[in-house]
Amino acid sequence: MKIAQISTNTLPVPPKDYGGTQRDVHYLTEELVRRGHEVILFAKEGSSSQATQTFVYPSNNPKKQLDFIIKNLPDDVDFIHDHYGIAAKANPPIPTIRNSHSKGVRGVQIPVYVSKTILRKYGKNKGYYVYNGIRVEDYIFQKKKSNYLLFMGRMMEQKGVHLAIKIAKKTGKELIIAGPVNDRKYFNSKVKPHLNKRIRYVGSVGGKKKQELLSGASCVLFTSTWDEPFGLVLIEALASGTPVLGFRKGAVPEVLKGLPQLLCSNTRDMISKIRHAKRFPSAYKCRRYVRENFSDSVMTDNFLKLYKKIIKEKKYKLIKKSTWNKRKAKIVKMQEEIHP
Template sequence: MKIAVLSPVAWRTPPRHYGPWEQMASNLTEGLHDAGIEVTLFATGDSITSAQLRSVIKTGYEEDRNQDAKVIECLHISNLMEQADDFDLIHNHFDFLPLSYSGLIRPPVLTTIHGFSSEKIVQVYQKYNRHNHYVSISNANRHPLLHYLGTVYNGIAAEDFQFNAAADDYLLFFGRVHPDKGTAEAIHIALKSKRRLLIAGIIQDERYYKEEVEPYLSEDIVFMGSAGPQQRNELLKNASALLHPINFEEPFGLSVAEALLCGTPVIAFNRGSMPELIEHGKTGFLVSNVEEAVEAVTKIAGIDRMYCHTQAKQRFSKEKMVKDYLSLYHQIL
C-alpha cells in the first residue's frame, strides 16, 4: 500500500509553533511510517519527516510573506496530482481545493475535513461527495449535507508530552489570540478567580489583542507569545488547568487533548466538540459562561490528573489515529 499525505503549506510540517493541520499531517505520516506503510509526505521543502518528502515549495507562505498564497497552493497541490499514479490512495489534509482534481486521477482521495472556514465552501464538498471519501475530526463537526466514511479524532505524539502529577498554581490559555478562542474570557475568569494566568499563542487579531488583552497584562496576567514544542510541553504540564472558553463551534481543540495528555484538566465552554473531548467532572468541566468557569476553578483540585492522562492516551494518541485511518484505507481499497 502506497499512501500520499497532502499537507497544507502555510507552515512547515510539523510546524515550529502554530499550524494544527500541518501537525496532524505530520503525526499521521510518522505514524504510518512507524507502522511499516510506504508513505510520502507532500509539504514544504523545509519539512521534517522519516518518510519520503516531495515538495516544490521551499517554505510556507505564512513564514515567507513575499510569496503569494494562491500561487503556492496551486504549485503544491498540482505537484502531487501530477504524480498521483505513484500511489494507491491520497490522503488530503488540505481542505477543498484538491478535490477539483479528484475526478481526473486514478487513486481514490480521502479528505480529512478539519473544519469549515465558510459555509460557501460546502458546495465544493457537495459536488465531489459521490466519488470521494470524507472523514470528520469530531461528530460535532459533521455537515448535514455531506456523507462521511467515519470520524477519526486527532492523534497526538505522546512522546512529545510529559505527565505531571503535581502542577503549579497558574491557569493557562493556549491558542490563537482571537475572539473565537475566548482570550478575553480567560482573562476575566482568572481575575475573578484571583489566579495567575499565562497566555501563549500567536496574535491573530491585532485589534482584539490591543483592546481586550493588552490592557489587562500585569505580573499576574502574562502574555508569553507563541510557544514552540518544548515550551508548550512545559506550560501545559505545569498548569493547574487549561482555560478554553471558546466562542465558536470548535471542530476539535488540539490544545485540549494535549493538556489532558499531560494530566492537566480543562475548563471549557460547552460548544462544538468539547463534550466529546472532556468528561464533565472527571477530566475537567463543561461550562456556559465566565461565572460557571470561575466556580469550576475552585473544583480543579478534585480532578484526578492520572485519569486525564490515561483517557487522553487511549483516545487521542497518534497510534490510535493511525489504526483508525488504516481501517478506513482498507475499507476504501
C-alpha cells in the same frame, strides 16, 4: 499499503509552534511508516519526515502545486489522504479522501472531518469523521502543579481570551496567556489593558517552553465561544496531566465526553469548578484518557480502517486512468519544455 499524504503549503511538517493540520500529518505519517506502510508526503519547504519519499512544493500557486503532485505521484499509490483539498478536487483515479480540519468542504467525493459535530453541522452527515491524535510521549508529564491558570491559543475574540482574563480575576489566580496575535485590534483593546504581574502574555510558544507551560499549569482554560472543530489544546493539556475546562461548544463535549466534570456551561460554572479544583481528575487519569482515546496510534488505527473500508466498498467515482495519464504526460512535457 502505499499512501500519499498531501499537506498544505502554509506550514512545514511538523510545524514549529502552532499548526494542528501539519501536526496531524506528521503524527499520521510517522505512525504509518512505523507500521511498515510506504508514505509519499507532499509538504511545504522545511518539512522533515520519516516518509518513504518527501516532495516539497516548488510554488505557492495551487495550480502549479496540483501539477507537481500529479507529475510526482507514483502510479502504484493505493490511497490518497488529502489534508489540503487540491488533489481531492481533481478526482484522481485513486481512492481519495479530503480531510477537513475545520468546517465543511465542497466539490470532493469523500470528506472526512475531525469530529462528529462538524460532520453533522457542516458536512450534513455526508462523509466520515476521525478524531485528531497526538503522540502522548511528546508531552512532559508533571504530577505536581504550579498555581497558575493557562490560556493557550490565538489572540482573537472567538477564542475567548477576554473570558479567561475575567475568570482569572474572579478566582484571584495568576494567568499566563500564550499564543500568536491574529487580531491586533482585539488584543490591544481586550487583552493588553489587563496585563500585569498576575496576568502575563508570553507570546507564541512552541517546543520545550510550550511543554513546560502545559505541564506546570494547575488548569488550562479553553474559553472558545465558537463551534470548535476539535480543540487540540484540550488533549495536549490532558496529555501533560493537566485538567482543562471547556465550554459546551462545538466538538468540546465530544472530546471531553469521558471527563464530564471538566465541561462548563458558562464563566460562572468555570469559576466554580476552579474553586473546587479537588474534584478535578488526577494527572494520571488525564494522561491515560488521551492515550486510550486520542493518541497517534488510535488515530492511525481509525484511518487505516477507513482507508480499507473505502477501498473495499468502492465508495467513490473515478475519472478514467487513461484521462489522468494523458494529463500527467502533458504536465511532464510542459515542464520538460520549460526546464530542458
